[in-house]
Amino acid sequence: MSTQLASERAAVRRRTVRAMLIWALGPATMLAGVVWAFLQPYRITLLHPHGQGFWWLAIEPPLLVVLAGIVFAFLIAPGVIEDLDAEEHGP
Amino acid sequence: MQPPAEFVHWMFATGFLLLGLFLLAQAIVGDEVWRRRAWRAYLWPGLAFLLGILMWPVMVFFTNSTVHMLAHGSWAQVMMLAGGAELGLVRGKLHSRYWRLTMPLAFLVSGAAFLIHEQNTWYFARSAFLHHLIGWTMVVCAIFPLAAVFRPRSTLFRTGFALTFVVLGVMLYCDRDVAPIFGHLSSQAGTPHR
Numbered sequence: 001m002s003t004q005l006a007s008e009r010a011a012v013r014r015r016t017v018r019a020m021l022i023w024a025l026g027p028a029t030m031l032a033g034v035v036w037a038f039l040q041p042y043r044i045t046l047l048h049p050h051g052q053g054f055w056w057l058a059i060e061p062p063l064l065v066v067l068a069g070i071v072f073a074f075l076i077a078p079g080v081i082e083d084l085d086a087e088e089h090g091p
Numbered sequence: 092m093q094p095p096a097e098f099v100h101w102m103f104a105t106g107f108l109l110l111g112l113f114l115l116a117q118a119i120v121g122d123e124v125w126r127r128r129a130w131r132a133y134l135w136p137g138l139a140f141l142l143g144i145l146m147w148p149v150m151v152f153f154t155n156s157t158v159h160m161l162a163h164g165s166w167a168q169v170m171m172l173a174g175g176a177e178l179g180l181v182r183g184k185l186h187s188r189y190w191r192l193t194m195p196l197a198f199l200v201s202g203a204a205f206l207i208h209e210q211n212t213w214y215f216a217r218s219a220f221l222h223h224l225i226g227w228t229m230v231v232c233a234i235f236p237l238a239a240v241f242r243p244r245s246t247l248f249r250t251g252f253a254l255t256f257v258v259l260g261v262m263l264y265c266d267r268d269v270a271p272i273f274g275h276l277s278s279q280a281g282t283p284h285r
Contacts, residue, residue: 018119018120021119022116022119022120025112025115025116026112029108029112054092055094055095055098059094059098059101059102061101061104061264064101064102064104064105064264065105065108065264067105068105068108068109068112071109072109072112072113072116076112076113076116076131076134077116079128079131080116080120080124080125080131083120083124083125083127083128084120084124086127087123087124087127
């Protein structure tokens, strides 16, 4: 009985770790973009937009990294975590 | 209105970063959980296929030599092939797991195209350095999708496969039209504009 309990707890712990990893992927990506923006602020042309062309204003790599993190954090991660939870509790 | 080449690299870098994040998430939670929602199963194969399609306009509008056109064309074809094969497998139209060999093939063809179409040495300019680095990274990292064909549940191979796309994204973000690499810039490369 205790062996079964221990293995169930281990399985729950694994699922919790996986959920944490999924939750952290988006914010970690966003953080990487923000750190990059601080390291190379001249890449954020919105801070000094005068005289910049369309592409320099539209495509700013650190912001693209933040955007990728936002897409993952808000569109992908919640559903995956929900499904991990469902796997734990459901049949 | 046509963007300079470096912007195209950065847009593709974002695509590869997302591809890496999706694959990493799938590797973490496993196929059963990832495919609980049907649309999610098509997510990364669809993105890979889309990136292949988008490579065609790059081939048409950013061709400054025949070898560039061949390189971009070969990337477009192998990305569509690998993405399409995975879409077929997910949909159930294809059954053999050996269709997944299209992904290591895409890695090898892409890596070779990077290495062959870069005519300059490593320290000529940053773009030359990155072409060599990306080429060798793709050739070496082809081991991950190749091994995953035979060990599909291996977390190591699947994580390595996912992180390869993240690393490729980082390298593409580093690309500039004309910029030094570790202080080296050939006088023939041109003048850095920013």
